[in-house]
Amino acid sequence: MSDSMDRSISIGEHLPFLRRYSRALTGSQSSGDAYAMATLEAILHDPSGYDETSDPRVGLFKVFHGIWSSSGAPVEVEEIGLHAAAQGHLAKLTANTREALLLNTIEGLSFEQVAEVMGVAQAEAEELVIIANREMLASVTGRVMIIEDEPIIADDIEAIVEQLGHEVVGIARTRGEAVKLGKEEQPDLILADIQLADNSSGIDAVNDLIAELGEMPVIFITAFPERLLTGEKHEPAFLITKPFSDEQVRSAVSQAMFFSSTQTLKA
Template sequence: MTEGTSTDISALIGAELPYLRRYARALTGSQGTGDRYAVATLEAILVDRSVFESGLSPRVALFRAFHAIWSSAGSPVAEEGSDTLEARAQVHLSGLTRNTREALLLRTIEEMRFDQIAQIMTISQAEAEELVEIAMREMERSVLGRVMIIEDETIIAMDIQSIVQAMGHEVVGVARTRDQAVALGDKERPDLILADIQLADNSSGIDAVNDLLTLMGDVPVIFITAFPERLLTGERPEPAFLISKPYLEEQVRSAVSQAMFFASTESLAA
């Protein structure tokens, strides 16, 4: 392979890497673990670049290389005796049909087409569609809880509330500012937080979430924002679940179902 070709591949990977890292975080429930899988993928590509010569799109090729690593290594195993969110999640994950979570994340969080999922996971398109359907059904009934929404746009807040309630969860309230969010969280102690980044009084949803995590400890968080690039810099801890506006209902349903039992709650820098 020529130096020019190698440079071209590096540029293609660089453009898609933030999204691979997002997927890896959501899949593993941890930024650190997800990034280790992403690094292992890059190392494998350095040794064998053939996946980028297979006629696949650069994004599909990169995710396919990741899945070769992921499939050979298996899902991360929680340490014995651990009682973290990540450890408790493994109990739930062990009951899910094999490969369903991967297919669901590719479909809903990364917005892949079913034919692309099939290429990434080396299965048929029909199998990919079936895996996503099974995953949605299994994960939605796995955990129900109390959800808090931080969103300053009334129509969007109402839409998110409707989606969450239709899934069987209880919405404990909607906050429009950082101060309202902290007060509501302190009072209601929700099981899950859905948060926008930019709030009504120009306060920060990131700051609100950090305040709440300091106050309540481990609570899964999903960011739904029109500014995802603010949380995909690689320069600070990043959320396992990040949905871009405008969102699809199935994206919210997928993220909520998973984050209730498997999410990173690392503090975010302002």
């Protein structure tokens, strides 16, 4: 098998998770996927820039970070409809903290790997994650709705969200319950499982709510993340893989809340 074929297979295995990371950084599927595509184009143009000798995933994320950093790590305010206050919260965060936190908690990279991706010392990578957690806890809070049919999981998510200082406005188990609750409470953020009780779909419930209430950040929870990271259709910007850790939920909720476009956010 040729080197180029080996490289294509290696990149293909990790590309869905690069999309997940890039979407979480930008708060947008389209912007996130555009950065992922730019990463592929950079590797195609200069394969020597992609180091897959130790860990192909680290090599792929490292190329991405070169592009992301050189662009100034922008967030497209017009595209995602951020209010000035929410954009202001993003601007106050210490540089590189969101990147380090997402790489470590959502993508599961070790501190050593985070340091390699970001081109910093391991001690600095660890410090960036500590700062990120502290700044997130001290920043934006809002109203969160949970769509989850497993009571134990729903209770766990509720406890994590409330520990972050957010208000949980309710828990829905089916598509119908979710639509009713969402219309009544108008949350700033939704956490939704894909498969619900009575075989209804969390995706359909969210689509119903967005049609009624307008765009808002949504975190989907699924055991099969690759199915929602294809880049071929409308897909979520924020995604948690089951089984998830408390740290993953905290990180995803804190990141997504910055992209809420409602007026109920509090500093």
